[in-house]
Amino acid sequence: MSSSFSKGSARSLGIAIAVVLVLGMIAVPVIGSRALVQDLFSVLTLLVLALNWNMLAGFAGLVSVGQQAFVGIGAYVMFACTILWGLDPLVGVLVGGVAAMLFSIPMAFFAFRLNGAYFAIGTWAVADIARLVASQWTALGGGTGTSLPKGTTKDMFGVPFVKDLLDVSSAAAADAVTYWLALALALAMLTISYVFLRSKMGLGLQAVRDNLEAARSVGINPTRLKALVFTLCAFGTGLTGALIFIQITRVTPQAAFAVIDWTAFVIFIVVIGGIGTLPGPILGALVFYALERLLADYGTVYLIALGLLGIAVMLFARRGLWGLITDRTGFDLLPLGHAPPAPLSETRQPVPERT
């Protein structure tokens, strides 16, 4: 009984720490500097992209190198909603997410015919086609891109209210609103991932990842599960992409469909943090941000250092930093496994309470 008590109290302590952490993060725009808000915004958006990619590669076995397609489509459709159709940018974010999801359906139709490395290359090719198509969209500046009209974010949903509430400039209020949305997105993605992965479908998905043929033979429909996850992750990635470009306020095909920014860095985050775990991408996003700050002044050396670290982790700690931590301490946050029930006695009577 004492062990279950301490386990219970460790759980309560964990929940308490998480609540304090989340409350602290909500309060950042009120108590922190605008630079901090912007930095945390980029960490949070990268985290959401990483959680989405981790879901695909780490749990569904879909190693996509075409996530920039969804970021770019989300961004472009958000710009179209705002500039061409006069909608609120936040409505544009939602429409951008839906557009990315719709795009993922034909993309899945073609890419699911490919496996492993071929799937990766196929998704990359499709993303590049999307980039080329976007650069033909003359109403949004074609190859040179376009900017959000000055003052667009000033009138964005919630911004005037936050401006008055915190008594800050419109620009700072817009940063606060996008930051809170990124925070909400990250928390939602984390919660949905956790609940989904512990469900029947999540277990089936991991079985498909581990062995396709065996999964079919135990009654799982692999295509349906993979398609579901692929389209939902496209939605999450598209939403995030649109949100990122509200903050940037300028879109070009090169920036919105950048494989380095929206896929390579995201893969790096997941791999060094720990692929196939939920805390992994969180740890990875923090490490990535720290490295970015530390090495920002060294130019290309920064990319070389990231590459070397990525290779080192893949060679010596295949389960990432989070894998190292759980191996050393046996401590696991957000465990996804289903523990076998305590063994029943031979006569199947309930085990008597120990006194």
Next chain:
Amino acid sequence: MAILSLQNVSKSFGALKVTDDVRFELAEGEALGIIGPNGAGKSTLFNLIAGNLRPDEGVITLSGRDVTGESPMQRCASGVGRSFQIPQPFGHLSVYENLLVAARFGGGVSGHDAPALCMDILRRTGLAESAAKPAGSLSLLSRKRLELARAMATRPRVILLDEIAGGLTDGECVELVATIRGIHGEGIAIIWIEHVLHALTSVVERLMVLNFGKMLMIGAPDEVMASPEVKEIYLGIEV
């Protein structure tokens, strides 16, 4: 009515006919053994029955229903459980989760009932101690047991066992035979491919001999093993 029936089933890989006009019926709860030299088409026959391969010709029915065009997933739902000759565990999932996923999907067992069912099967197959271990870390013998256990978790009406006794010690073999007898005793029909003849003949009621994709003989184990033709082909004895 026969639970499983194959009518004139044939399958070719290119010019090679690996299954040649196979026809037989399996009665409800019956145990059938399949023997034959390597490359006789035994595993291919399983792939055809489980739906991993489609026959070029012929009809496969389950309880009278034509399932020839159905996927492995649908066949599993209709009551075909299978093991693979080369074990195919879900390596990153625990042994228990390997069964849980099979019970939830293929067996249609509710989340409430699945844990007890899975633990019961793990105990009967001697895997209870390994329940929490990652399936990828198991030894070959335990992986073979897991193949049997996972197929059981789909709650099959007919179970296909592909060489699960190969490489076992005598003691382990006796245990395995007892487990399979237990499954048979529950009224689950069994088709068992095996080279370990004494294990096979101690369970099955009928024996089929395959050679070059063709059914050479099917009948009572004693009769089949006494046939000079079988002795020559399968045991390599010149008669």
